[in-house]
Amino acid sequence: MxxxxxxxxxxxxxxxxxxxxxxxxxxxxxxxxxxxxxxxxxxxxxxxxxxxxxxxxxxxxxxxxxxxxxxxxxxxxxxxxxxxxxxxxxxxxxxxxxxxxxxxxxxxxxxxxxxxxxxxxxxxxxxxxxxxxxxxxxxxxxxASIPGAEVEIDEKVVVTSTGALELGKIPKRMVVVGGGVIGLELGSVYARLGTEVSVIEFMDGITPGQDLEVARQFQKILTKQGLKFITGAAVQKVAATKSKAKVTYKMRKDDSEDSLEADIVLVSTGRxxxxxxxxxxxxxxxxxxxxxxxxxxxxxxxxxxxxxxxxxxxxxxxxxxxxxxxxxxxxxxxxxxxxxNYGVIPGVIYTHPEVASVGKTEEQLKAEGVAYKVGKFSFMGNGRAKANFAADGFVKLLADKATDRILGAHVIGPMAGDLIHEVCVAMEFGAAAEDLARTCHAHPTYSEAMREAALACGDGAIHA
Known part of the structure; x- marks a missing residue:
């Protein structure tokens, strides 16, 4: 012993x-x-x-x-x-x-x-x-499995994220159950490789809990990339054979039932x-x-x-x-x-573009009755992003209306998962949006979009 x-x-x-x-x-x-x-x-x-x-x-x-x-x-x-x-x-x-x-x-x-x-x-x-x-x-x-649904995971036809990383071949059609981080990341992998990907999400929009404006823009971008979305739908059953699967779902708004067939069903309804x-x-x-x-x-x-x-x-x-x-x-x-500091733990979705967030969302601040201001800047105004064909998305900075202290940030765009950390450091030190706005950022970099969003919390962004 x-x-x-x-x-x-x-x-x-x-x-x-x-x-x-x-x-x-x-x-x-x-x-x-x-x-x-x-x-x-x-x-x-x-x-x-x-x-x-x-x-x-x-x-x-x-x-x-x-x-x-x-x-x-x-x-x-x-x-x-x-x-x-x-x-x-x-x-x-x-x-x-x-x-x-x-x-x-x-x-x-x-x-x-x-x-x-x-x-x-x-x-x-x-x-x-x-x-x-x-x-x-x-x-x-x-x-975790699908709550209240009849489904048997075999990691061959009906898979979790584990099985999705080891498929024998690239499927022609894939159904992703769950419009959260894991489903969208792996769904986008296969969509880029030529798979027809359909995402079924129980809630009315993807990435539940994400800043609503970011989530809506994210869904639009992924739709342009070829992913199809069925939201507000509760999966009832996933029936699999040796090589195919059928997903039966019910629309929450009217209880109508429909189904999709696919070579692979990825169950990504959380952990x-x-x-x-x-x-x-x-x-x-x-x-x-x-x-x-x-x-x-x-x-x-x-x-x-x-x-x-x-x-x-x-x-x-x-x-x-x-x-x-x-x-x-x-x-x-x-x-x-x-x-x-649990108030400064970033979250990232590693699709392209990436999505990153830290702190409060607008919806949370409204629910808490906090007076706030918003600074936004589109990557269309960022020279580096335009040069790299990465101008989809924006930066959104939320600051206290009275003190200017940064309360949260939400980014959809190139390298968002790296960009978010300057806001994390700023929030850890209790910085104001003006502190970020007055910090010199190298040009041309994606990070300039962060500074511009901070400027937008004050007198206005320069390149908007």
């Missing part, structure tokens, strides 16, 4: 970051992972592989639509799907091996196997039981905490009504010495949110006083 200061269950972004931070702070640390590779869902079957395919498929789009405009004459691109998947797998391997290297560098022990917690202070992995002063549950999440096999019931760990692990403000569960972070607790299921919590709980165990 080995004894540790900290054992972390799960090696996803929250788990591996927390483990490395614990080790850096002088704590004897182990991380339990049952997969053959480290990195959890994110690195193995989520964030990283999907971004590889998004990048590859975007290059196809550029070759088909923009190369000739720039005087680059090449034959029409041919897709070698096996090689594209091999490229994706290589990217996964580089990243997961990188985490393994970091574990060795920081002297974090990898306990290979699936964990359970037989009692406080002990973690069982396979036939071995290890002692730990502190146990951190970072076991992540798994795909749920993965806690199976941990023994939390027997241990007496308190859970929320939504199946999450209940924690206090310091990630402690009701069981002494047991903590939880990431997708298994409340909050957005985002890798970077889990990473922040992993660092915070490590520092707290080491006697420090960390803080995670």
């Amino acid at each position: 080995a004894s540790y200061d900290v054992i972390i269950i799960g090696s996803g972004p929250g788990g591996y970051v927390g483990a490395i931070r614990c080790a850096q702070l002088g704590l004897k640390t182990a991380c339990v992972e049952g997969r053959d590779t480290l990195g959890g869902t994110c690195l193995n079957v989520g964030c990283i592989p999907s971004k590889a395919l998004l990048h590859a498929s975007h290059q196809v789009h550029e070759a088909e639509h923009n190369f000739e405009k720039m005087g680059i004459k090449v034959p029409a691109p041919k897709i070698d799907w096996k090689t594209m998947l091999a490229y994706k797998d290589d990217v996964i391997g580089q990243n997961t091996k990188g985490i393994e290297f970091l574990f060795k560098k920081n002297k974090v022990d990898w306990l290979k196997g699936w964990a359970s917690i037989p009692e406080a202070g002990k973690v069982k992995v396979g036939d071995e039981t290890h002692e730990a002063k502190h146990i951190i549950i970072a076991s992540g999440s798994e795909p 749920k905490p993965f806690t199976e096999g941990l023994g939390l019931d027997a241990l007496g760990v308190k859970m929320t009504e939504r199946g999450q692990i209940a924690t206090d403000g310091s990630y402690r569960t009701n069981v002494p010495g047991v903590y939880a972070i990431g997708d298994v607790i409340e909050g957005p299921m985002l890798a970077h949110k889990a990473e922040d919590e992993g660092m915070a709980v490590a520092e707290m165990i080491a006697g420090q006083h960390p803080h995670v």
Whole structure:
């Protein structure tokens, strides 16, 4: 029986970051992972592989639509799907091996196997039981099925995001159930590769919770790219054969029923905490009504010495949110006083154009009765965006009407996922829109659109 200061269950972004931070702070640390590779869902079957395919498929789009405009004459691109998947797998391997290297560098022990917690202070992995002063549950999440619908996922014809990354061939027709981040990212991958993609969304618009103006513009742009949308529709059944599937849905406005046939159905209706096999019931760990692990403000569960972070607790299921919590709980165990600012956690959709947001939406500010002002700037006024055929979209900055303090930002456009971070830093320091407006931005860059939106909160943008 080995004894540790900290054992972390799960090696996803929250788990591996927390483990490395614990080790850096002088704590004897182990991380339990049952997969053959480290990195959890994110690195193995989520964030990283999907971004590889998004990048590859975007290059196809550029070759088909923009190369000739720039005087680059090449034959029409041919897709070698096996090689594209091999490229994706290589990217996964580089990243997961990188985490393994970091574990060795920081002297974090990898306990290979699936964990359970037989009692406080002990973690069982396979036939071995290890002692730990502190146990951190970072076991992540798994795909959720369609609420109230009859559906059987086989990861061949009816797939989750995991199966969608390993299809044997590019389908002719795909139905995506769920108009959220995962469905739209993977749907856009296959649409660029020639698949006819239809998205069925229960709500009246895509990306529920997103700033409404951004969401509407996003849907228009994706529609121009060839994706078809059926909104306000509740999926009733997904029936699959060996090679086809039929999706039956009911329109919420009038209860009319219709169906779609496809080669592949991607079920992307969200995720749920993965806690199976941990023994939390027997241990007496308190859970929320939504199946999450209940924690206090310091990630402690009701069981002494047991903590939880990431997708298994409340909050957005985002890798970077889990990473922040992993660092915070490590520092707290080491006697420090960390803080995670949940009001400044960005969200990004990695389509083209990208969509990124941080802070409050207009709808939230209206509901809260906050007096605010809006600064908007279209990428049509950005020289770099026009030169790169990336002028779709806009920046929207929200600031307090009285104090000018930045309350939120929403971007749809090129490199939005990178641009949003200057607003994140500004909000972290309590900056005003004028602070951003008076900061020199290099020309020509996409980032100038951020400055112009900040200027629009005052006397007006220059290039609008």
